[in-house]
Amino acid sequence: MxxxxxxxxxxxxxxxxxxxxxxxxxxxxxxxxxxxxxxxxxxxxxxxxxxxxxxxxxxxxxxxxxxxxxxxxxxxxxxxxxxxxxxxxxxxxxxxxxxxxxxxxxxxxxxxxxxxxxxxxxxxxxxxxxxxxSRDDNVETVLYRMMRGTGPLGMAGVAPFRPFSEHPSDSDFVIAxxxxxxxxxxxxxxxxxxxxxxxxxxxxxxxxxxxxxxxxxxxxxxxxxFPHAVTAIARAVEGQRQWKDALQSVIDRWIEDQQVREAPLTLRRLDRIGGGGMPGRDWEQDSGAASPAEQAVAIEALRRCWHRAGWPLRDMGQHHWTRVVEMLYGGGPDALTLPGAVDVRRDQEAVVFVRRDPVFP
Structure with missing residues (x-):
């Protein structure tokens, strides 16, 4: 043979x-x-x-x-x-x-x-x-994200199959x-x-x-x-992708529970919710901060909200996501502007995200 x-x-x-x-x-x-x-x-x-x-x-x-x-x-x-x-x-x-x-x-x-x-x-x-x-493209993507600052799911690289976008009109289109x-x-x-x-x-x-x-x-x-660095990183990326797949249901539940409306994007303040938006959490009202697990879930849920809205993700570093999570948990400022001209405002009950129309010279 x-x-x-x-x-x-x-x-x-x-x-x-x-x-x-x-x-x-x-x-x-x-x-x-x-x-x-x-x-x-x-x-x-x-x-x-x-x-x-x-x-x-x-x-x-x-x-x-x-x-x-x-x-x-x-x-x-x-x-x-x-x-x-x-x-x-x-x-x-x-x-x-x-x-x-x-x-x-x-x-x-x-x-x-x-x-x-x-x-x-x-x-x-x-x-x-x-x-x-290719595998090399995926490794380069993960390294790029790491150096810009990314969360655990960002280290999962690109998916072999995913919807073209989160918009309902694109639900039948798949990127392979x-x-x-x-x-x-x-x-x-x-x-x-x-x-x-x-x-x-x-x-x-x-x-x-x-x-x-x-x-x-x-x-x-x-x-x-490390002569086999690309292969080794690719194996780690695959492991992260498996972990990401297991986390999707938790992220789905987070968005379902915390999103008040999609346009303008409005999320409940997590310091006003028992459990901080996470099932099973022994919430203390005066803690005022997310645990590492809560922060990881919140950041990946925010990324999905950004993707659905068609807002630019490229300039959003980990420190930007962390600041938004801080606002959701009652800390930090009551207002800030994120890359892509996304204005964030916090009131007594919710955090509202509005993207301003781009201004051209």
Missing amino acids: TNPSPWQEFCDAIESAWPVSRYRDVGVVVGCSGGADSVALLRCLAEATRPRAGTTPPSGFIVVAHFNHRFRGEASDGDADFVRRLADQFGLAVEIECGDAAARDEESARNHRRAFFRNLLGRYGARYLALGH RPMLSLGRDQIRGALRSIDAAWREDASNQSNTYRRNWIRNELLPAMETQ
């Missing part, structure tokens, strides 16, 4: 994480930048859903989606042309949209790309948005990341084994963006002392 090829091993790993039976009869939008990871994912999904003799043809579809940020001029246009030819090779529909080259900050780029994907999901009636994030167990080198090796091309983004070598610095400088330095 011969050993499977690197490409077959790669496809088997995708099948294990995301069986073709789950998406062959629904619509999938595949985000494809032209880089190795997204190209490998697209090729694998296209092959998995290809009609085969003697079997019922799949009733689903794949749409290839490429957002051209135009940050690199002709090179960016070359990426778009590459993705278009790749989609044509597999007979797939392709959608390409160009962004504003002047909007170079990470948040604007992410928001524009996200709006593009959301529009395609709705227009085509697709179920999944498939993204080619079936490559989180696969390393970047393994993915490239799989593509080389079938002589498949991809595009290299030269800007990934620039350390202007912090994520690139983590990739290009921090992780290689760590691996000089």
